[in-house]
Amino acid sequence: MTPKLTFGVFADGYVRRHRRKDGAEIAGSTLRNLRNDIKHLKEAFGDVKLAELTEELVTEWYYGPHPNGEWQFRSECIRLKMLLREACAPGSKGAPPLLAENPFTLPIPPEPEAGSSDIPPVTPDELYHIYNAMPGYTRLSVYLAACAGGMRIGEVCGLMDMDFDLENKVLMIRRSVSHGADDLGPSRIGRLKTKGSRRTVPIPDMLIPLIRMHLEDRPDQSNHMFFQAKRGEILCQNTLRNHFMKARKAAGRPDLQFRTLRVTHATRLMLDGSSLKETMDALGHVREETTLRHYLRAVPEHQREAAExxxxxxxxxxxxxxxxxxxxxxxxxxxxxxxxxxxxxxxxxxxxxxxxxxxxxxxxxxxx
Structure with a gap:
């Protein structure tokens, strides 16, 4: 054991060593969230020697005030438990563990109720008004997100002309847009959120003419990005999100998020007869709980019809x-x-x- 090693120094090393399950470096919002969790944990334990981090100290922190909210507290608990679990594991080349046992023995708090879960799906009339209120070069994004694969905003920004097979009426979702591994700088093409996010989804017949028109109207035909940025090479998420936030007012729905289009897609698929597995495949999910807990909404009108x-x-x-x-x-x-x-x-x-x-x-x- 290294008696002088502090929690803060070990936590910084944890950030540098942390990898995805497939061994790849973490990037984008995942890295940003990790750094944020470690920042708050260092505020509590940074100067404490790792060998002196006891169950009593962790318990005092656990039951103390957490001004950053329930979600942040839960994330910090998960991170702290994982970090200390690593300290309890043998080191490289047979080095002994830094801790004999994990001082985090308390339960991980349950997920709080997300405020977004109370946002109703988009109605046809609202979707139409949002579409018409969007700038011409990005307006098709709302129809695609709501009707073709329930795409995340980064997936929409990452679409290329080669992803659209209009003859077979399918869309191949193969990439996303982020700010790169350091989460800084200009937008760039990156990997999808998970392996399951790579998927091929049907393109509804009603969207085919709009897609053809959009492809023909792009100002730079040598640029293969489907949605071409006014500045820079790649449309960034914040630009599209700002367009949506302004357009949602035209529909009288200031509560809407771009993610609500993905939720709407999932909800309508289930209401219109898709199985849970089909809905999961459309969204790129591998766990049933993710789809059921975070993406399906109750629709009162459908509940009444179903009851009748x-x-x-x-x-x-x-x-x-x-x-x-x-x-x-x-x-x-x-x-x-x-x-x-x-x-x-x-x-x-x-x-x-x-x-x-x-x-x-x-x-x-x-x-x-």
Whole structure:
């Protein structure tokens, strides 16, 4: 064990050593979030010698104030536990562990309720108004994100003309746009968020003419980027996000995020008959929990329709209920006319139903 090694020095080394599961360097928002977590943890434990970081110190921090919010606290707990787990593992070339046991023994806090989970999906009318309020050179992004693969904003910015197979009506999602491994500087083409994010999705027929028109109208036909930036070589996420934030006001939905288009895509796929696996494949997910917890929304109108269809099926054997559920008689019929006949017929059928149920019950009794 290195008695003088502080938590802060070890944490800085952890950032430098940290890699993705496939061994590649972390980049973009992942690196930014890691550095942010370590920054807050160093504020709490930076000068503490790693060998003196006890369960009592961790517990005091855990139950203390966390002004950066529930999500940040949960992220810091996960990071601290992973960091200390590394300190408990044998070093390279057979070096002994820096810690005999992990002083983080408390549970990871549950995920707080995300505010975005309360944002309803986009309606057709809202989507149309957003589309028309977007600048001409980026407006197709909202239709593509909502209707073709539920793309993330970085995936939309990374689209190239070669990704569109209009003959077979499929779109190949192969890359994303970020600020690179250091999360600084100009936008550049990078890898997708996960291996599952690499996918091929159907292009709806209604979008084919718009895609052809967009391809023809691009100012620089030698530039293979589908959405061409006004400045620089690559459309950055912030530019597209700002376009969307301004356009959403035209739809009267200042609560919308670009991510809501992805949520809308997932929700509509499920409501319109896609299986969970098909929806996961469209979004590029590998875990069911991710799709169910973060991307599906309840739609009140569909809940009402589903409840009505369920009741109509389960209660279809009761003739009195079937008659009662018929639409009301047209206005103008008096009580002694057709409306009265309908009421009498409903009453008669109800009595017949009750009589038949009684006969069936008697017939089912064993002979005396």
């Amino acid at each position: 269809r369920t009741a109509a099926y389960l209660l279809s054997a009761d003739p009195s209920l079937a008659i009662a559920s018929l639409p009301p008689a047209p206005a103008g019929l008096d009580a002694d006319g057709d409306a009265g006949d309908m009421a009498a017929l409903a009453l008669l059928l109800g009595q017949v139903s009750t009589l038949m149920a009684g006969i069936a019950a008697r017939n089912s009794q064993p002979a005396g």
